[in-house]
Amino acid sequence: MKILITEFMDVEYVELLKTNFDVTINHDLSTNNGELKKIINSFDALIVRNKTQVNKEVLDKANNLKFVGRLGVGLDNIDTEYCKNHNIHVQPATGMNADSVAEYVFNTALTLLKNIPLMHQETLNGNWPRTSISSRELRGKTIGLLGFGLIAKKVSTLAKVFDTKIIAYDPYLDSSVGNQFNAKLLDLNEVFKLSDVISVHLPLTKNTKNILNYAAFEKMLKQPIIINSSRGSIVNEEDLIRAYEEKLISGFALDVYNTEPVPKSFLEKIKKNTNCILTPHVAGVTEESNKRVSEFIANAVKEFFNL
Numbered sequence: 001m002k003i004l005i006t007e008f009m010d011v012e013y014v015e016l017l018k019t020n021f022d023v024t025i026n027h028d029l030s031t032n033n034g035e036l037k038k039i040i041n042s043f044d045a046l047i048v049r050n051k052t053q054v055n056k057e058v059l060d061k062a063n064n065l066k067f068v069g070r071l072g073v074g075l076d077n078i079d080t081e082y083c084k085n086h087n088i089h090v091q092p093a094t095g096m097n098a099d100s101v102a103e104y105v106f107n108t109a110l111t112l113l114k115n116i117p118l119m120h121q122e123t124l125n126g127n128w129p130r131t132s133i134s135s136r137e138l139r140g141k142t143i144g145l146l147g148f149g150l151i152a153k154k155v156s157t158l159a160k161v162f163d164t165k166i167i168a169y170d171p172y173l174d175s176s177v178g179n180q181f182n183a184k185l186l187d188l189n190e191v192f193k194l195s196d197v198i199s200v201h202l203p204l205t206k207n208t209k210n211i212l213n214y215a216a217f218e219k220m221l222k223q224p225i226i227i228n229s230s231r232g233s234i235v236n237e238e239d240l241i242r243a244y245e246e247k248l249i250s251g252f253a254l255d256v257y258n259t260e261p262v263p264k265s266f267l268e269k270i271k272k273n274t275n276c277i278l279t280p281h282v283a284g285v286t287e288e289s290n291k292r293v294s295e296f297i298a299n300a301v302k303e304f305f306n307l
């Protein structure tokens, strides 16, 4: 049985796989579909993160492929429909990095409410912005969650510590699901109107793309902090910067971007004194979650092949 791994996986679990499988590791293939297409035919299983594009072109060549393991969640880089129709099992590491993302949400919400990026810059510049830059508490504020799946539920659980009110938009769920987590499910415009912090936890689909655009920012009444740790094009990046400059929002954290790595042309649009945090798609990647995700997928592939 042959496995191809195209993105980083915890070494301990790669070694575990080597006891049952012939394992090939080639990280260059995550950005080289031409090469991936040439060699995929000889593999029974493929293990990826979010960079490798497991699209129709690749899958058309994958005559022996039976299993695709995703070291994380979010399957927008995998043609799941094609896999379903061709009997290829797609396995995400559901829930294994949810704690890491939920912590990221509180980390960035607190940092941005307290204007710490601005304080840091000014202090570093030799100024002493003790009264010129204000700071806010998270306690008592309202966090609006777009999507109320696994990660959003973790956020709701952690929110209790801060006495924070949780509202959420997820039309696919019954309101009783929200009640279990002390969260109120509302319609999208209500969430825009009432939130001090808006955090996005949606999958990228044709319905969620651009859900946070200028028209959405205009509906926000409390100058919220925007946090996107889901997928890039769910938030319109140009509109986000415009909304910040027009003071419709008071800060933003982006972990994910339209194009990754994020292009210079986008970075140049962000002024130095912007209350923002930019991270390189790591909200779900901690030392702990990398182990959990890798262990989960290693066990799943072994089980799938009855080994």
Ligand SMILES: NC(=O)c1ccc[n+]([C@@H]2O[C@H](COP(=O)([O-])OP(=O)(O)OC[C@H]3O[C@@H](n4cnc5c(N)ncnc54)[C@H](O)[C@@H]3O)[C@@H](O)[C@H]2O)c1
Pocket (backbone or CB within 6 Å): 072, 073, 074, 075, 095, 097, 098, 101, 146, 147, 148, 149, 150, 151, 152, 169, 170, 171, 172, 173, 201, 202, 203, 204, 205, 207, 208, 229, 230, 231, 255, 256, 281, 282, 283, 284, 285
């Ligand atoms: N930055 C990172 O490192 C990182 C890590 C993990 C997950 N993610 C992203 O976060 C996303 C959410 O993860 P999760 O584990 O909570 O997923 P999940 O599948 O548990 O939850 C997603 C929720 O979104 C809801 N939803 C789907 N379409 C919707 C729509 N059009 N409008 C409103 N709600 C809608 C679903 O009903 C579901 O409850 C993933 O899809 C992934 O893209 C990013």
